[in-house]
Amino acid sequence: MQTTLSPEFKGTAAGEEAEAILRKCVHCGFCTATCPTYQLLGDELDGPRGRIYLMKQVLEGAEPTRATQLHLDRCLTCRNCETTCPSGVQYGHLVDIGRQVVEAKVQRPAGERAVRWLLKEGLTSPLFKPAMQLGQLVRPLLPELLKDKVPERQPxxxxxxxxxxxxxxxxxxxxxxxxxxxxxxxxxxxxxxxxxxxxxxxxxxxxxxxxxxxxxxxxxxxxxxxxxxxxxxxxxxxxxxxxxxxxxxxxxxxxxxxxxxxxxxxxxxxxxxxxxxxxxxxxxELLPELAPALAGKLREGGPRKVVFHPPCTLQHGQKVRGPVETGLSTLGFDVSLAATESHLCCGSAGTYSVLQPELSHQLRDRKLGHLQASGPDVIVSANIGCIQQLQSGTQTPVRHWVELVDEALG
Missing domain, CATH: 3.40.50 (Rossmann fold)
Structure with a gap:
């Protein structure tokens, strides 16, 4: 994709990185077919190719608008598009640059700024743990939107x-x-x-x-x-x-x-x-190595029919596919992936489920429909965000796969 940076970005580290990424894009649109938000909204600007055009325009000197910001906000950063892209476009790095540029130029409403500040400061604060414990104590009294984000206390x-x-x-x-x-x-x-x-x-x-x-x-x-x-x-x-x-x-x-x-x-x-x-x-990534050492130590019983939800950050961000299914199978679990759309995001995406609850819930319910189709005893994943997101929409237990192995060890 031919790109001519504006003087503001020419010669800067972010500008040069963005330009190198943009120049790899060949407009093919393969990414659109696997983008969760495009699947839901059907808007080119809510797919990777459209967002790439928006970021290109801004980097070439166009003034971003509130609409530009919203289209970038609605991206899950699931990086499914990177898996699909035949040209190796590093969309995840590009969208980080694009969002930072737009954020500096477009003023958010005060309420949005407050929520985003609370998320970035609150979730990373030492006070988050006691706040979560308090939320668990009063969980039955919480409104449904908050209850979704507060798991029940563990033993x-x-x-x-x-x-x-x-x-x-x-x-x-x-x-x-x-x-x-x-x-x-x-x-x-x-x-x-x-x-x-x-x-x-x-x-x-x-x-x-x-x-x-x-x-x-x-x-x-x-x-x-x-x-x-x-x-x-x-x-x-x-x-x-x-x-x-x-x-x-x-x-x-x-x-x-x-x-x-x-x-x-x-x-x-x-x-x-x-x-x-x-x-x-x-x-x-360690599970295939761990499994042979653990195989003789597992006891019988417990949930055995398992469906695995591979997080986007694992299968697309890290390009790690297969070790959980292979490892759990070696340990005697009957493990499978969803028969349909196992590559698509569950809608968690870090703070996305708080900032974009409507889209997040649609993606969650769509994902759960596929995961529960085989009637599993338990759904497992490899990321806390996915686990809490999926559990908020189903009565089927959702666990980290390592918890199943731990329980089988006794």
Whole structure:
């Protein structure tokens, strides 16, 4: 796609990156066929190709409007379009640039600004956990929209952490939202790794991966979270005592794998960020290796008919497909994908379900229709956002796959 940057962006790092991405686009429109919002709305400007044209116009000097902002807001950043694109257009990086440019030029209504500020500051705050616990106490009294975002309290096992030492060690990111909403996922991860002879080590000062602020157009805040995590992990990384940085929420692992790109212009952190990204592994990637070590330790009983919802951040953002299905099958679970549209987003997409509830619910209900068609005992996924999103629309249990393995280990 021929692009002529305006003087405002010519010669800037963001402008040059955007131009390189734009020039790869050949207008083919394959991306449109797999875009969730285009499927719902049928508007070219609510599909990747249309949004690319909008961003191109802004970067070439056109003045963005509120409508431009809304079309970019409605993008889930699911990156399904990247999987479909035959030209390798890095749409995820482009839309981050486009949103930041438009955000600087278009004033949002005060109410929107307030909600977005509360999300980026509140979800990443240490106060989020006690606020969530309070919400769980009064959950029956909450309006339905809020109740959807507050999971029921988990049993005490959620807090049990293995105490054994192992020669093999990995760093583990516990995250910001997940410890408050579903603490059992992190503890279950540590127990499963422990059963396979791997010790999960948590750096206390590590926290939010940086995704929440970055995707709400606070790139500076997101980068600060990235630097904090790198500093927290660096002692073990630099000494080579951690063989990997394991992340059990795919929305976080896709971000940690991108630290090298995000901080590539930071002289103090570029090399460290690249090293951290190279060590990052989504927990799902480890399952085929873990399964043989765990196979003889699983007990009978429990849910066995499982349908897996692969998060967009796993299958499109990280291009990781197959290890969960293969690993769970090796462990004796009857696991399948939805027969239709397993590639499409469930509508969670980080804070999207709060900011775009109508579209989010439509995508959730559409996804659940496909997932429940086979009558599974349980739906499993690999990302806290997807798990809570799907659970809010069904009585069928929705879990992280590692919780099923943990329970089978007893």
């Amino acid at each position: 005490p096992r959620a807090h049990e952490w293995p105490q054994r030492e192992h020669a093999r060690k990995v760093l583990m990111l516990t995250g910001c939202v997940q410890p408050a909403m579903a603490p059992n996922i992190n503890a279950a991860t540590a127990r499963v790794l422990d059963a396979a002879g791997i010790q999960a080590v948590v750096a206390p000062s590590a926290g939010c991966c940086g995704a929440i602020k970055t995707h709400l157009n606070d790139q500076a805040g997101g980068h600060e979270h990235m630097r904090r995590n790198i500093d927290a992990w660096w002692p073990m990384v630099s000494q080579g005592t951690a063989e990997a940085i394991v992340v059990n929420a795919s929305g976080c692992s896709v971000t940690v794998k991108d630290y090298g790109h995000a901080l590539r212009h930071d002289a103090a952190y570029a090399a460290k960020a690249a090293k951290v990204s190279a060590l990052a592994r989504d927990l799902s």
